[in-house]
Amino acid sequence: MINVKESLNCYLEYLQIEKNYSQYTTLCYEKDILLFMEFLEEEGIKRLEDVTYSNVRIFLTKLHEHSYSKRSIARKVSALRSFYRFLSREHTVKENPFTMVSLPKRSHRNPSFLYKEELELLFEVSDVSTPLGQRDQAILELLYATGIRVSECASIMLSDIDMSMKTLLVYGKGKKQRYVPFGNFSYEAIKKYRDEGRLKLLPKSNIDCKALFVNHRGQPLTARGIRYILNRIVKKTAENIHITPHSLRHTFATHMLNEGADMRTVQELLGHENLSTTQIYTHVTKDRLRSIYMNHHPRA
CATH class of the missing domain: 1.10.443.10 (Intergrase catalytic core)
Structure with missing residues (x-):
């Protein structure tokens, strides 16, 4: 696993303390980011600042190949965009490679309910x-x-x-x-x-x-x-x-x-x-x- 533990921990603390996110929401963000980290390791990318828009496109392609839903992909993109925005604010990276990624349109399904x-x-x-x-x-x-x-x-x-x-x-x-x-x-x-x-x-x-x-x-x-x-x-x-x-x-x-x-x-x-x-x-x-x-x- 790429050594980003410190950056990730700082980001999760930011979500809980400054953003007041619930433990469940924070855990979901963590899972999405860790999935991306596994992808970077497979691609041989060792530093967060080395990630490019092309790398992100490959990552999204792999998500589609693994049959992730549009909703799930949108959540992952949102989490990673937020993560990189935080890293940029902390001067850990110079650019956010997720800025140009457009979120996939979600299918509008009526909420399930019980009679x-x-x-x-x-x-x-x-x-x-x-x-x-x-x-x-x-x-x-x-x-x-x-x-x-x-x-x-x-x-x-x-x-x-x-x-x-x-x-x-x-x-x-x-x-x-x-x-x-x-x-x-x-x-x-x-x-x-x-x-x-x-x-x-x-x-x-x-x-x-x-x-x-x-x-x-x-x-x-x-x-x-x-x-x-x-x-x-x-x-x-x-x-x-x-x-x-x-x-x-x-x-x-x-x-x-x-x-x-x-x-x-x-x-x-x-x-x-x-x-x-x-x-x-x-x-x-x-x-x-x-x-x-x-x-x-x-x-x-």
Whole structure:
């Protein structure tokens, strides 16, 4: 491996401290950069400042040959462009070879979401008579009730929840705070887990854990752990339901808009900086409205 460890570590610290990127996002950037470093090693390029636009073009060609999606390639280009911008700022390199690279156009796919009948199947999976089942149910209910990200869910502390007001303090991207309400189903699931299951899991660890969600050892549950739990729930539900943990966030937004919520409110609840990010869900609702119209209008 090319000796760029120090530069890479400095960049990752920059992302976490100055840019306030989450640990998950930082890890994704690191993986993308390390993949590029492996390519440089194969090409016999030993210094970051020796990379040219031609080298970058060869790298992108190899990504296409390995069937990376346009979305994945765009993310890698963005990460490497940012990395070289940082190196240029630190005077480690003189030029950014990724400046002239245009990002591949992403295919506009509607976000995947669940219908209410599919959601009901998910909510019936967990055995709420067990501590872990109570925890899993609370996670599922809270993600759907609030639309928060999995990483935001993992970072919830007991002090972030106001049970009397049924509101949650969320630390989003860039450490931005927002308050999100939750309903009765989430309230009951969280209360049961907090007062029963969590208390049974905590003694398995010797630490004073303030996190709401803990693992089977009584330690704070990570975002990766939550994704594993959700994937396991989905597998137990039905083989024909193909969703990702992020689909619950899509489902929250879609159902809110379908039920008449205004887009600005949904934007605030999701923690989107730009309204254009929230607007992707209008495509889903328009498709749904068209489907209802075509199925029910006598002269459709």
